[in-house]
Amino acid sequence: MAKINEDLLKERKKCSFNTAELTHLLDGGKDKTLERHSREHFFLDDPELRSKIPLEYLSHKEKYEEAVRKSCILFRKVQELQEAGKGGIENFREILGGQLGSAILKDGNPLTLHYVMFIPTITGQGDFEQQAEWMHKAWTCSIIGTYAQTELGHGTFIRGLETTATYDPKTEEFVLNSPTLTSYKWWPGGLGHSANFAIVVAQLYTQGKCHGIHPFIVQLRDEETHMPMKGIKIGEIGCKLGMNSTNNGYLGFENYRIPRTNLLMKNNKDGTYVKSPSSKLTYGTMIFVRVVLVQDCASYMKKAVTIATRYSAVRHQSEMKPNCPEPQIIDYVTQQYKLFPYIAMSFAFQYSASWLWDIYNNVTGELESGQLENLPELHALACCLKAVGTADCAAGVETLRLACGGHGYMTASNLPSTYGLATAMCTYEGENTVLLLQTARYLIKIWQNKKNIQNLPTVRYLDNALFNNRSYEKSVSWILSALQQVAAAKIDLANKHINDRVRQGKAYEDAWNETSIELVAAADAHCRTFLLDIFNLTVNNFQSISPELKAVLTDLLELYAVHTAIRMTGDLLRFTNTIGKDVEALQLWLEELLAKIRPNAIGIVDSFDIRDEVLGSALGAYDGNVYERLFAEAQKSPLNHEPVNKSFGLYLKPFLKNNL
Numbered sequence: 001m002a003k004i005n006e007d008l009l010k011e012r013k014k015c016s017f018n019t020a021e022l023t024h025l026l027d028g029g030k031d032k033t034l035e036r037h038s039r040e041h042f043f044l045d046d047p048e049l050r051s052k053i054p055l056e057y058l059s060h061k062e063k064y065e066e067a068v069r070k071s072c073i074l075f076r077k078v079q080e081l082q083e084a085g086k087g088g089i090e091n092f093r094e095i096l097g098g099q100l101g102s103a104i105l106k107d108g109n110p111l112t113l114h115y116v117m118f119i120p121t122i123t124g125q126g127d128f129e130q131q132a133e134w135m136h137k138a139w140t141c142s143i144i145g146t147y148a149q150t151e152l153g154h155g156t157f158i159r160g161l162e163t164t165a166t167y168d169p170k171t172e173e174f175v176l177n178s179p180t181l182t183s184y185k186w187w188p189g190g191l192g193h194s195a196n197f198a199i200v201v202a203q204l205y206t207q208g209k210c211h212g213i214h215p216f217i218v219q220l221r222d223e224e225t226h227m228p229m230k231g232i233k234i235g236e237i238g239c240k241l242g243m244n245s246t247n248n249g250y251l252g253f254e255n256y257r258i259p260r261t262n263l264l265m266k267n268n269k270d271g272t273y274v275k276s277p278s279s280k281l282t283y284g285t286m287i288f289v290r291v292v293l294v295q296d297c298a299s300y301m302k303k304a305v306t307i308a309t310r311y312s313a314v315r316h317q318s319e320m321k322p323n324c325p326e327p328q329i330i331d332y333v334t335q336q337y338k339l340f341p342y343i344a345m346s347f348a349f350q351y352s353a354s355w356l357w358d359i360y361n362n363v364t365g366e367l368e369s370g371q372l373e374n375l376p377e378l379h380a381l382a383c384c385l386k387a388v389g390t391a392d393c394a395a396g397v398e399t400l401r402l403a404c405g406g407h408g409y410m411t412a413s414n415l416p417s418t419y420g421l422a423t424a425m426c427t428y429e430g431e432n433t434v435l436l437l438q439t440a441r442y443l444i445k446i447w448q449n450k451k452n453i454q455n456l457p458t459v460r461y462l463d464n465a466l467f468n469n470r471s472y473e474k475s476v477s478w479i480l481s482a483l484q485q486v487a488a489a490k491i492d493l494a495n496k497h498i499n500d501r502v503r504q505g506k507a508y509e510d511a512w513n514e515t516s517i518e519l520v521a522a523a524d525a526h527c528r529t530f531l532l533d534i535f536n537l538t539v540n541n542f543q544s545i546s547p548e549l550k551a552v553l554t555d556l557l558e559l560y561a562v563h564t565a566i567r568m569t570g571d572l573l574r575f576t577n578t579i580g581k582d583v584e585a586l587q588l589w590l591e592e593l594l595a596k597i598r599p600n601a602i603g604i605v606d607s608f609d610i611r612d613e614v615l616g617s618a619l620g621a622y623d624g625n626v627y628e629r630l631f632a633e634a635q636k637s638p639l640n641h642e643p644v645n646k647s648f649g650l651y652l653k654p655f656l657k658n659n660l
């Protein structure tokens with residue numbers, strides 16, 4: 001093993017708790033940690049899954065080809081695990097998500113949609129015969145699918161999609177068409193050149209009537225030659241801010257015929273179809289993906305914060321006192337403020353994600369037995385957690401990148417591509433503002449009718465939070481109560497403004513739109529109370545952990561609470577009993593917590609136990625040999641493989657000589 005940087009060695013000695021204890025707690029037990037290690041060993045120690053040349057130096061085409069090569073090996077290995085009886089959802093979670101997935105395929109996986117959307121949609125929306133026909137082929141990867149919903153002209157508003165599927169009773173087929181340029185499918189991952197099948201969402205026409213959007217299974221390419229089928233116009237959409245190997249594609253149809261049985265829904269022979277009684281079941285897949293995204297937020301945040309915190313311990317800069325040695329940058333309080341709140345936030349995301357996961361499983365169980373009452377509450381919560389989680393994660397990764405100064409701007413820090421992955425999450429699977437408005441719609445409904453509110457655990461607090469008015473005290477419970485009061489007041493005010501506007505003669509929809517800035521803020525505040533509430537409950541419920549670890553987790557909980565409160569200072573002053581003196585007290589408390597966390601910062605990020613291959617960063621490796629690693633990475637630049645580049649002879653030399 002390489003020599004460990006002296007500063008990191010000292011930091012590790014300072015740590016007041018057992019890092020392995022925290023690792024096991026985060027993994028859900030020692031056996032889970034061992035299971036994760038064995039999975040990491042299985043994937044990360046396979047030389048075939050390493051790239052010989054850093055992705056950044058490959059052309060767009062080469063990046064894609066390398067990603068397909070690795071994806072195939074990756075999924076073959078998953079199949080191997082399944083055949084050995086070691087299959088489980090965790091393998092898919094890890095290799096598709098923020099840990100192993102982004103370590104092996106830094107710029108995205110062109111086959112992800114096959115597992116994340118194609119298979120779940122067939123499971124969720126195909127009838128028994130359709131599942132029998134397609135699931136085996138899909139699971140064994142004899143076909144590769146994607147999910148084609150978004151079009152050039154419409155993403156959020158799916159009822160506005162323009163692709164048509166017109167039933168032809170003579171041949172018992174649907175005829176697919178893209179009547180306009182804006183009706184071209186645009187964005188689906190893997191659609192460009194990877195998938196040969198897709199779930200296509202299109203407007204269903206039968207007997208001259210439109211029945212709205214429906215999902216169809218559509219073959220895109222020949223299973224042998226991979227040539228596009230006749231009537232299919234297909235390609236890749238081009239370069240993006242990040243995720244450049246996910247092969248996002250476009251797709252158009254010209255009188256393309258598919259069998260009637262490819263409509264994913266029970267429909268009878270003559271095409272007069274019967275709508276599924278429980279279309280709400282499709283919410284299940286959407287909620288599932290959002291739960292996974294909140295987990296990914298925790299993963300990306302842990303990665304970024306590990307990189308930036310280790311780097312901050314190794315990096316020395318400037319003088320704090322004249323003629324004293326340059327301090328580690330982690331000793332600047334402004335630096336601590338850029339790092340530690342995001343360490344705390346990783347915990348908040350992880351705890352809320354696991355809470356959401358448990359509730360999701362309960363509600364899915366209820367759905368199967370026909371109970372739908374708890375679905376709206378879960379849906380509202382999943383929407384706002386996805387929106388607030390991804391927005392905070394993207395902003396956090398960017399803050400952490402800036403915290404690494406110039407070196408954070410290097411792709412070798414792995415912070416730029418982590419940002420690319422994080423910020424994409426703000427848009428896909430429901431654009432964030434739109435999702436917050438969906439949560440707001442639920443909150444307004446609850447506000448207007450509080451009859452059953454005590455049976456709804458995530459909104460129960462709204463019953464009387466408007467009157468909390470607790471005088472300041474230095475406790476998480478006070479902050480929670482104040483945040484709840486803010487959320488309630490914002491919902492109340494937005495509700496009042498909608499009603500005022502309606503009273504002035506505005507249509508409800510216009511009143512809603514005119515109030516939507518406030519509605520989004522109300523949903524955001526509601527979500528932040530939830531994140532803090534769950535963090536608080538989780539830490540308080542830990543029974544069998546050591547007092548040293550409990551103390552660290554309490555520091556992080558308090559930091560998360562105070563940081564949230566300070567970010568909402570204006571709201572606290574406006575809607576609660578808080579006065580200027582209390583804000584000053586909060587600020588002092590924040591500074592006190594930063595100082596308390598300082599000696600344990602490296603220990604905490606070490607406990608995340610993220611392998612160097614997953615961090616993929618010259619700045620964040622366990623050994624802290626930042627400068628050596630940066631130098632080694634620079635040597636990989638193809639420009640450094642020859643002492644003089646040909647552009648000298650071609651352009652520079654004539655230019656220099658002309659200027660003589």
Ligand SMILES: Cc1cc2nc3c(=O)[nH]c(=O)nc-3n(C[C@H](O)[C@H](O)[C@H](O)COP(=O)(O)OP(=O)(O)OC[C@H]3O[C@@H](n4cnc5c(N)ncnc54)[C@H](O)[C@@H]3O)c2cc1C
Binds near residue numbers: 149150434
């Ligand atoms: C990396 C990436 C991968 C993707 N992968 C897929 C995929 O595999 N399959 C697929 O089908 N799609 C995919 N998409 C598309 C994605 O689902 C859409 O981009 C997303 O749903 C947002 O829709 P939009 O682009 O039409 O944005 P728009 O809806 O046009 O949003 C633009 C702006 O309008 C605002 N806006 C829109 N509607 C409202 C409203 N009702 N109220 C207030 N404001 C509103 C939004 O807040 C936003 O600010 C992907 C997108 C990205 C970035």
